[in-house]
Amino acid sequence: MKPSKEKDSVMNIFISYLKRKGYRKTHERFAILDEIYSISGHFDVESLYEKMKNKKYAVSIATLYNTIELLLECGLIKKHQFGENTSRYEKSFKGGNHDHLICTACGEVVEFWNPAVKEIQEAATVSTGFEVNYHALYFYGLCPKCKSHK
Ligand SMILES: [Zn+2]
Ligand SMILES: [Zn+2]
Incomplete structure (x- = not known):
């Protein structure tokens, strides 16, 4: 190791x-x-x-x-x-701490990171009093390759 x-x-x-x-x-x-x-x-x-x-x-x-x-x-x-x-x-x-975009045609998974997601999580924590350990956020659609083959 x-x-x-x-x-x-x-x-x-x-x-x-x-x-x-x-x-x-x-x-x-x-x-x-x-x-x-x-x-x-x-x-x-x-x-x-x-x-x-x-x-x-x-x-x-x-x-x-x-x-x-x-x-x-x-x-x-x-x-x-x-x-x-x-x-x-x-x-x-x-x-x-990244989220995912998933192509529903070919299954390609792309990762992206945006600080706004963390800000939303923090805002939710403050307004609800929750202790948030993790979140799941997925965007579904067509990747650039599948989009152009449509
Ligand atoms: Zn695709
Ligand atoms: Zn990932």
């Missing part, structure tokens, strides 16, 4: 979560988290499984799903349903 500040913080969050919940700290779980945090962008469980298998990690698909559930629960990854059957995931520690 390549050392980095981000991975250290993420590992610590995961370790304290496992401790708090009384879950076992297994090598597989840490290897999966490490692998996920090496991926930039979105991934599905099948491709993550293939990737780890190619690296000779002996991780079962059941362990993958189980660990992904844990990572979702402690907020280290986000789950997306980009208008398709398979769920896709991405890391959500810092840099995860």
Whole structure:
């Protein structure tokens, strides 16, 4: 595992979560988290499984799903349903504050970031007294390529 500040913080969050919940700290779980945090962008469980298998990690698909559930629960990854059957995931520690545009014709997913979204979230927090942990915002339509083929 390549050392980095981000991975250290993420590992610590995961370790304290496992401790708090009384879950076992297994090598597989840490290897999966490490692998996920090496991926930039979105991934599905099948491709993550293939990737780890190619690296000779002996991780079962059941362990993958189980660990992904844990990572979702402690907020280290986000789950997306980009208008398709398979769920896709991405890391959500810092840099995860972007939203998505989804092409309903070809399935292309484009990320964008706009400070106004954070301002809306803050305004909602103030006016309702909520403590907001995350939000989901998706725009559906046609990507430039599909738009020109219409
Ligand atoms: Zn498209
Ligand atoms: Zn994304």
